Amino acid sequence: MTLKEAFESGEALRAYCQENHVSIAEAMQRREVQTSERGRAEIREEMYKNLVVMRESVYEGLTRKQQPVSGLTGGDAHLLFKYGKYNPYSGSNACRAAAAAMAVVEVNASMGKICAAPTAGASGVLPGVLIESARERDWTDEQLVDALFTAGAIGLIFARNATISGAGGGCQAETGVASAMAAAAIVELSGGAPIQALDAAAMTIKNILGLICDPVAGLVECPCIKRNALGAVNALICADMALAGITSLIPFDEVVATMLTVGKDIRSEYRETAKGGLATTPTGKLVAERVRRVRGDK
């Protein structure tokens, strides 16, 4: 099997990895070297820069109260992070990952610097899960860079065979795909086989299949920030399930195809247009009106 074919589906990727005795992260790097004609060191350096921005955005969002331009949100990540130190129901690691995920999206909403993964609106999930899990497990930056290549490979297949945009497939295609990427990444980092990583990714999407994109006032804030928290926890529990030996009855590729079918069936009101769902609740409309009214100010 060629590298090009390896990224046509999850099954092809699994087969390639098995044939060549490599990880998903290794296969992804080989393909990137081939298609970009850049050296391995160069692409790893580029990915490391993404990791640095991810880490800085987590830090920025957790340590400083963010002030989104809309004035609607900000500060929730910090609240959850503080609370998470005192025996939270979701567990301290999950709680911290969720808080970190929210932190990044708050930074994004405040015109701070983030790394899209796969989009800006879903940019919290991957750093939330990776950076916070790394804290407990002493993962090195080299390992985290590998994990980002694993995550990228999963995202690439979604982009190729389905969609990774809220306008194309709803929130399932944004925070959903981000969770699938994060789940696969930590499964592989923990020594899981490619099939386990794919199963973890499949399970995350199954959990939130059909999730709509209904941003209040059309802004990447409500419900996006909290859905990144959910995305982080979803990734963690699915990674745990896969590592525990639980498999996905519906294979990864069929889940990807279903996500696309469901995404197309979601009416356009629920695909980023802010014309349905939470955006058109009485409160949602009121907030939208308020945001619109301040637009003349500086």
Next chain:
Amino acid sequence: MKETYSVFDIIGPRMIGPSSSHTAGAVRIAKVARHVAHYDVAEATFTLYESFAETGKGHGTDKALVAGILGMEPDDGRIRDAYEIAAEHGVLVDMIYTDEPSPSEQPNTVRIQTVSSDGTKNELIGVSVGGGKILITEINGLDVEVTGEYPTMVIRLQDKPGVIAELSTVLAEMDINIAYMKVFRHEKGEDDFVTVETDLKISDDLLKVIRERCASILNVITV
């Protein structure tokens, strides 16, 4: 396109929030306006249309536009302070949110009018088409299609046979590789307009040589 996705299309870009079409796209359009004004902008008026007008304020599009006119890159952490920085530099900015239809017939559109320190006026219309990509549809009243991804020259030529051949010969002799080239004119007998996208940036010195060697060139705007 889908076949050629890079891993960095999935993990990346590193960007300023909240959305690439509202932030990065807006910065890039305004940067083109800065190029057109030869990096000399004393005053800038931005007119925002449709979704830029509707949600631009909440997305910080206005700040991104001001940042671009000041020459900041799309990933500059100071974008959120663009108004203050403009004030420090004495650049006057005006933001107009209008309900009028978009002149480009697309959402996420802005018209940017600039005045340089010597009083020279320039104007363009730009569209943020998604993912941080842009399309400039009009420069100084002239219909164009400029993506800003390559260095671009918008050239006004005399409308007579052979002018395009002359231009491409001059560029070839100077070893300037043409990535894309588009020729159009508004009406028969009027001047031709050519947009040439090149692999390499055209310096002012190079531009001077091109103008000297190609007699049919009436005017050039570099982007």
